[in-house]
Amino acid sequence: MPVGDWQFWVVTLVTLVVGAVAVRSLVPRRRRSTRVSLTINRDRPA
Amino acid sequence: MSVVEPKPEPPARPEAGGVESPSVRSLAEVPTRIAVLGNPNVGKTTLFNRLAGVRHKTANFPGTTQEAHLGRLVGGSSAASGEAKASAPLLIDLPGVYSLSLNVAEAQICRAVLAGELAPMGTTPAAPDALLVVVDATNLLRTLALAAEAAAMGKPMVVAVNQMDVARRRGLHVDADALSQRLGCPVVAISARTGDGIDGLVSALRQPVQPLKEFGGLGERSEIEAWADSVYAEVASASSPVSNKLADRLDAAFTHPLVGVGLFAAVMTGLFWVIFRLANYPMDWIDALFGWAGGTVAGTLPEGPIQSLLVDGVIAGVGATVIFLPQIVLLFFLLSLLEGTGYLARAAFVIDRLLRPFGLSGHAFVPLLSGHACALPGIMAARAVPDRRDRIATILAVPFMSCTARIPVYVLLTTLLFPGRPGLQALAFTGCYALGVVAGLVTSLLFRRTVLKGKSLPMALELPAYRLPDLRLALLTTRDRAWVFLRKAGVVILGISVVLWWLGTYPQSPPPREAVELQAVATAIETTGQEVWVLESRPAFGLVQGEAVSAAEVRAQAESIAARHSARRTVLGRLGATMQPVFEPLGYDRQLVIGVLASFAAREVFVSTMAVQVIGREDFDEDNGIQDALANAKRDDGTPVFGTATSWSLLVYYVLAMQCLPTLAVTAREAGGWKWAGLQLGWMTMLAYVLAAAAYRIALAMGAS
Numbered sequence: 001m002p003v004g005d006w007q008f009w010v011v012t013l014v015t016l017v018v019g020a021v022a023v024r025s026l027v028p029r030r031r032r033s034t035r036v037s038l039t040i041n042r043d044r045p046a
Numbered sequence: 047m048s049v050v051e052p053k054p055e056p057p058a059r060p061e062a063g064g065v066e067s068p069s070v071r072s073l074a075e076v077p078t079r080i081a082v083l084g085n086p087n088v089g090k091t092t093l094f095n096r097l098a099g100v101r102h103k104t105a106n107f108p109g110t111t112q113e114a115h116l117g118r119l120v121g122g123s124s125a126a127s128g129e130a131k132a133s134a135p136l137l138i139d140l141p142g143v144y145s146l147s148l149n150v151a152e153a154q155i156c157r158a159v160l161a162g163e164l165a166p167m168g169t170t171p172a173a174p175d176a177l178l179v180v181v182d183a184t185n186l187l188r189t190l191a192l193a194a195e196a197a198a199m200g201k202p203m204v205v206a207v208n209q210m211d212v213a214r215r216r217g218l219h220v221d222a223d224a225l226s227q228r229l230g231c232p233v234v235a236i237s238a239r240t241g242d243g244i245d246g247l248v249s250a251l252r253q254p255v256q257p258l259k260e261f262g263g264l265g266e267r268s269e270i271e272a273w274a275d276s277v278y279a280e281v282a283s284a285s286s287p288v289s290n291k292l293a294d295r296l297d298a299a300f301t302h303p304l305v306g307v308g309l310f311a312a313v314m315t316g317l318f319w320v321i322f323r324l325a326n327y328p329m330d331w332i333d334a335l336f337g338w339a340g341g342t343v344a345g346t347l348p349e350g351p352i353q354s355l356l357v358d359g360v361i362a363g364v365g366a367t368v369i370f371l372p373q374i375v376l377l378f379f380l381l382s383l384l385e386g387t388g389y390l391a392r393a394a395f396v397i398d399r400l401l402r403p404f405g406l407s408g409h410a411f412v413p414l415l416s417g418h419a420c421a422l423p424g425i426m427a428a429r430a431v432p433d434r435r436d437r438i439a440t441i442l443a444v445p446f447m448s449c450t451a452r453i454p455v456y457v458l459l460t461t462l463l464f465p466g467r468p469g470l471q472a473l474a475f476t477g478c479y480a481l482g483v484v485a486g487l488v489t490s491l492l493f494r495r496t497v498l499k500g501k502s503l504p505m506a507l508e509l510p511a512y513r514l515p516d517l518r519l520a521l522l523t524t525r526d527r528a529w530v531f532l533r534k535a536g537v538v539i540l541g542i543s544v545v546l547w548w549l550g551t552y553p554q555s556p557p558p559r560e561a562v563e564l565q566a567v568a569t570a571i572e573t574t575g576q577e578v579w580v581l582e583s584r585p586a587f588g589l590v591q592g593e594a595v596s597a598a599e600v601r602a603q604a605e606s607i608a609a610r611h612s613a614r615r616t617v618l619g620r621l622g623a624t625m626q627p628v629f630e631p632l633g634y635d636r637q638l639v640i641g642v643l644a645s646f647a648a649r650e651v652f653v654s655t656m657a658v659q660v661i662g663r664e665d666f667d668e669d670n671g672i673q674d675a676l677a678n679a680k681r682d683d684g685t686p687v688f689g690t691a692t693s694w695s696l697l698v699y700y701v702l703a704m705q706c707l708p709t710l711a712v713t714a715r716e717a718g719g720w721k722w723a724g725l726q727l728g729w730m731t732m733l734a735y736v737l738a739a740a741a742y743r744i745a746l747a748m749g750a751s
Contacts, residue, residue, distance in 0.1 A: 001553045007351040008552075014355065015548040022541020025711070 077176035084180030086142030093238035115139035168176035176254040177203035183213035190274040197257035211237040230258035273650040317573035328372035336365030365541020386515025405494025410440040417447030446486035557608035564604035633692040649705035691745035699740040703734035
């Protein structure tokens with residue numbers, strides 16, 4: 001690896017960041033529950 | 047019939063029932079959040095676009111694949127601007143439902159949003175303080191039932207009677223005043239398509255009124271339907287017998303078991319012809335744009351890792367994705383126009399008969415069709431499949447359809463298999479498409495009989511009226527789809543391209559002795575300023591005795607040798623060498639394995655990866671000589687890289703293998719979990735591996751090299 005080349009470190013850092021963003025966009029986020037218990041005609045607001 | 051404008055004051059109501067006066071039932075202030083509710087195909091989304099303008103947002107309801115359109119009530123001729131827009135009521139376009147009490151995802155979402163338990167992503171859940179219920183003037187009887195259910199919730203509301211222009215042409219009359227009396231809230235006759243009545247609707251929405259309390263007593267479905275019957279008899283009338291012979295004839299043709307299938311084939315052939323014909327131009331422009339960008343960056347920045355990252359990683363990676371955008375845009379635009387005419391519902395009806403034996407419904411045909419452009423929109427289009435099992439089976443089948451990303455690979459391999467024989471190339475090309483369709487249908491059949499076992503819901507499909515498509519709606523739908531594609535696929539492809547670039551670049555190694563010597567020879571030739579004759583063949587140097595070579599040719603040869611040498615020592619190259627035994631039964635050597643692995647994330651990368659490895663150049667499309675070089679490329683043992691048996695094996699592999707990471711991500715999102723994406727990857731890879739190995743063995747047995 002060209003560890004003495006500053007450009008190597010720049011492109012490696014960019015690769016890590018862009019790769020992390022891609023992985024983050026691939027991993028599904030935690031879902032909020034959609035369970036509902038509304039009954040039509042029974043809980044009409046007063 | 048003239049469009050009925052809303053009354054500025056809330057309507058008068060019968061005194062029976064002991065309800066309070068209209069002024070008490072209306073909101074003291076302009077509502078802040080209005081939910082738009084309506085049956086499917088009543089023109090709800092067209093109306094929403096009218097009311098919210100083009101700057102609305104599209105988001106999903108959390109944890110669901112249902113899209114929610116969000117916007118501010120800024121439509122009408124007196125459209126607000128600036129701060130007024132920001133404080134305008136928030137409109138939430140709910141999924142189309144036939145009834146709020148149904149046990150389907152759309153109705154659950156509507157109930158949850160109306161109860162304030164759910165809101166589109168990016169907004170805080172809160173119960174809407176008013177409702178806009180959209181009913182269809184041409185189908186009033188059925189759509190009235192939902193209005194009654196909405197009224198039973200007791201929220202201030204406004205009813206929009208849409209498609210009045212179509213109703214008028216058919217001699218139908220809807221008395222909006224009478225309907226307003228029966229509901230106890232403003233009723234506005236409109237045409238979302240033409241914009242008639244929109245100003246009146248916007249005014250009414252600023253002062254919605256709570257409907258009559260008598261709706262609270264409508265509990266049973268039969269009571270609601272009885273109410274709808276009685277109201278319909280009172281408010282709707284026909285000035286002439288409602289007959290539409292042309293529509294009846296068209297329906298008879300479009301839904302005919304034979305004629306309908308033939309017409310469907312003709313329509314879809316035309317659709318794809320238009321897509322492939324028209325998309326070529328913008329694809330060429332995009333290709334040229336990214337080529338220019340790459341050239342500019344290469345010319346501006348000094349040679350080095352940063353320049354290489356930008357040119358070979360970022361620009362090449364993004365360009366490889368964006369180049370498919372025209373096809374996707376055209377596909378969704380044309381499908382949206384077709385849907386607007388009412389034809390797609392008829393086509394789904396016809397195709398249902400063909401797909402049923404494979405465990406799919408007619409709803410699956412649009413996703414399967416879209417999958418031929420790109421699996422991502424195809425899988426996203428599977429949202430229209432109402433039955434969960436059918437939907438997941440569709441999602442699992444879509445990636446087998448031959449998408450445009452496979453085309454470069456098909457072109458390369460069919461040309462290598464049948465050089466100079468375009469008829470056989472076309473036949474093999476068509477065979478790839480057929481193999482993909484068969485594999486998709488077999489996949490569906492298999493999973494519907496195992497992990498997705500269960501009876502499908504019968505396809506209940508409403509055949510909407512024929513009408514002129516809404517260009518504005520088609521453009522907005524296309525814009526939304528294009529943005530979703532660019533945002534999701536673009537980010538992932540960019541990331542993968544950059545990571546692959548790094549893995550394929552490092553660790554770097556010094557050029558081999560042959561390359562160094564050739565560079566010295568090139569320099570020596572340059573000093574003479576003439577071509578020189580090769581006195582002795584040196585295969586390792588690519589030099590043939592008796593041929594004249596220039597300094598540029600020798601230098602190119604030196605760079606090619608150095609590139610191949612370097613590629614073998616990178617992380618990706620070493621990975622290829624390690625994985626080669628796994629692909630041995632398929633006939634792939636180290637170079638092909640690197641091509642297969644590099645294209646794991648995006649299959650179209652295969653061609654450029656092979657070009658880089660074989661000749662150290664990526665300009666495959668721009669130089670036919672590179673194709674010859676690929677055809678003549680040799681393995682380490684001196685045999686051809688693309689032997690006949692190996693090429694057949696590769697062709698089968700690329701028809702069937704997943705080789706598309708964004709597709710997996712979208713599958714996980716749309717099917718509701720990574721287990722489906724894992725199943726898809728495992729099944730497709732296994733099928734591709736087994737059948738490619740079989741193709742290789744069969745080809746060898748038949749005497750292929």
